[in-house]
Amino acid sequence: MKKKLAAAILASMTLALAAPAFAAPNAFADVPKNHWAYNAVNELAAAGVIDGYGDGTFKGDKLITRYEMAQIVARAYNNYDTANTKNKATMDKLAQEFGDELKNLGIRVAKLEKNQPKIKVTGETRFHYENHDADAYDLHGDDAFKWRQRLILNADINDKISYTARLEAKGTLDGGDDVADRDLKFNRNFITVKDFIGVDKIMLGKQGAYAGKNMNVGKSGDNDGVALVHEAGNLTFTGFVFSEKNDDIQFNGIYAGTNLGKNADLEIGYTKADGNDSKSFDIGAAMQFGNGFSLVGEFVDTSNDKAGLDDGKAYAVQLTKGVKTNKILSTFAGGNVVDKAKEHTDGFILGYRKIEKNSLALGGGGSIYSGSAAHSNLDSNDVKGWLLAYQNVVAKNTVLSLEYQDLKTESTGAELDKSLIGSIQLWF
16 A cells, blocks of 8 residues: 555554544444454454554453544554565555544644654663583683663665664673673664565665574674565565675575464575585474464574585474564573563563584574573584573563573583573663
């Protein structure tokens, strides 16, 4: 739809200012109990696109007005770009039904939009403590209180081009880290172009690299290159060419994903890393159950042509309770399995990984074990073990995370590391 209902996307930020004078004549008429819109919004809520009305569902005989329904549709459009084809079609159908109400919401939005800053700034502050029990690798030296500060910049250049950047600084609370680590630097800095030369979305510049279930390829920043995303029917294709800054490796690949019904999906792909001459085949699947449970599994088979490197395989499985996810999450602070805006909610991760030597050429998301220098780089793949993580939204935009890992060397079964990590994250 034109400009993806730009007014609707912004409407949720100005609903409190939208006065009755701007409402259509029928805006405050109840939506009938048997109206299809109720089921449509409940489907979007179940898919995680929108929090619905109140707790995400319509209960009892509660009727809402067309004006209230328009507010829900407006909020749904905030997640339009990340929704799948089916959910986008549902949002578009709702937008047509409540078009007059959305249009009148947009009158107020259009007036306020002129006064909005061109660049939106958000951020995250994190403090955490790591404790390691691994004498063989001398990891006790990594026990420390640490901090990280991020500033995130977003700006729309025009209807099709937007800009995203992330500035980051980090260090230890006692100042013991290298001073350079505490310098504020860009680890993301890219533009996104939509609907260009037949491709739905192109991201160009320094960005995070995520593909498959985020085990084979999983670098959060400092990757220079281009990624393309395109939907064709029920298939989503992702292609990328990146240069990984720290390890001087160029990697490229292509992935295809598809839905296997309402609550399941499958992804399959191929990644090639030129720096160490590796080729990886990757297949992963995810399923969402009732009550917020998700199960994700992934298999990676890597062949290495570089002298001295054997081939390797990696397996991972993960059970999550909390926010819907179809990814193998980072082993640091449990990933984000809660909605930080909903206080007093919580979630957990229970995961197991078995990663042979040389199976993840890029030290993918599944092999990065926090604070353990002996196994958080390209030689890290010889590892297996359990992860248990818990998160709780102690206050709005304030998340407490606890994580425990019990790791062994995959090839020998020797004890590698037992770690406990606690963190507090604040978003603004």
